[in-house]
Amino acid sequence: MNGRINIRNIAIIAHVDHGKTTLVDAMLKQSGIFRENERVVERVMDSNELERERGITILAKNTSVRYGPVKINIVDTPGHSDFGSEVERVLKMVDGVLLLVDAFEGPMPQTRFVLRKALELNLQPIVVINKIDRPDARVAEVVDEVLELFIDLGAEDEQIDFPVIYTCARTGQATLDMNEPGRDLRPLFETIVTNVPAPEGDENSPLQLLVNNTEYDSYQGRMVVGRVHSGRICAGQPVALIRHDGSITPAAVGRLYVFEGLKRTEVPAAGCGEIVTFAGLEDVNIGETVACRENPVQLPPIAVDEPTLKMT
Numbered sequence: 001m002n003g004r005i006n007i008r009n010i011a012i013i014a015h016v017d018h019g020k021t022t023l024v025d026a027m028l029k030q031s032g033i034f035r036e037n038e039r040v041v042e043r044v045m046d047s048n049e050l051e052r053e054r055g056i057t058i059l060a061k062n063t064s065v066r067y068g069p070v071k072i073n074i075v076d077t078p079g080h081s082d083f084g085s086e087v088e089r090v091l092k093m094v095d096g097v098l099l100l101v102d103a104f105e106g107p108m109p110q111t112r113f114v115l116r117k118a119l120e121l122n123l124q125p126i127v128v129i130n131k132i133d134r135p136d137a138r139v140a141e142v143v144d145e146v147l148e149l150f151i152d153l154g155a156e157d158e159q160i161d162f163p164v165i166y167t168c169a170r171t172g173q174a175t176l177d178m179n180e181p182g183r184d185l186r187p188l189f190e191t192i193v194t195n196v197p198a199p200e201g202d203e204n205s206p207l208q209l210l211v212n213n214t215e216y217d218s219y220q221g222r223m224v225v226g227r228v229h230s231g232r233i234c235a236g237q238p239v240a241l242i243r244h245d246g247s248i249t250p251a252a253v254g255r256l257y258v259f260e261g262l263k264r265t266e267v268p269a270a271g272c273g274e275i276v277t278f279a280g281l282e283d284v285n286i287g288e289t290v291a292c293r294e295n296p297v298q299l300p301p302i303a304v305d306e307p308t309l310k311m312t
């Protein structure tokens with residue numbers, strides 16, 4: 001079976017305090033508990049466990065959750081970035097976004113800034129109206145405001161036809177009907193799996209991975225974060241690092257990880273569509289391509305940090 005159909009890569013766009021952390025925590029708690037043909041209901045992570053894991057893995061800003069057979073990678077978007085390119089390179093790893101909006105506050109400047117980027121990158125947003133339990137919630141009005149924002153930002157017809165989910169992230173409930181609280185987050189998971197396209201790309205092609213981000217790990221040094229654009233990546237694999245100017249530096253992948261819950265899990269290999277992080281490339285820059293040594297083909301480089309005005 002093709003592995004890619006069981007992956008979804010998303011980012012959550014939200015203004016500060018609209019509930020992104022709470023929603024991801026709720027998704028983690030319910031991760032893996034919905035299985036169609038299995039009796040066993042997996043253990044649900046409690047808050048203490050989540051806190052402990054968070055403490056250990058401050059570095060791993062990316063998380064993943066499971067809904068049935070599907071792994072949903074949730075890529076962290078910089079909340080306070082003034083750099084359009086920083087947002088852009090993160091959004092280049094995903095195929096869909098959740099636009100999370102507080103049911104009372106409505107869309108705010110950060111919502112607008114990141115949504116604009118997402119729309120420009122042709123991503124199809126799923127609108128999540130959160131905190132519907134607030135006594136002062138004005139759910140229908142906020143949906144209208146979101147619609148106006150899309151129109152204002154010049155969204156395509158298809159993007160304007162966004163699905164809407166109503167949530168109370170704090171209690172882990174989601175619903176498609178704003179008058180019903182919903183039992184759990186199943187409607188949200190379901191909408192993600194149905195509306196966000198599975199990653200494209202050919203697992204049998206030569207490896208191509210865009211360096212979307214780099215992080216520093218005190219034990220392993222520089223870590224590359226990126227999405228396998230085509231082919232497969234293996235730990236220890238000799239690769240070609242293609243620079244912005246097209247020149248090539250031979251290199252080798254070190255230890256390779258995927259994101260599982262709040263942790264990084266070491267794997268021997270990862271297929272096309274997966275978001276991975278790996279060691280081994282000390283002298284690497286964002287926007288470069290990690291490619292097959294025998295058949296190195298460059299991906300379109302991403303722009304590197306040019307400040308863009310937030311309030312445009």
Ligand code: GDP
Nearest residue numbers: 016017018019020021022130131167168169170
């Ligand atoms: P973030 O800045 O977007 O990550 O926001 P947080 O997840 O930290 O949430 C900000 C505040 O909103 C916290 O006090 C949360 O408890 C609260 N909050 C989050 N989701 C809900 C919700 O569904 N209902 C209510 N009433 N409060 C919520």
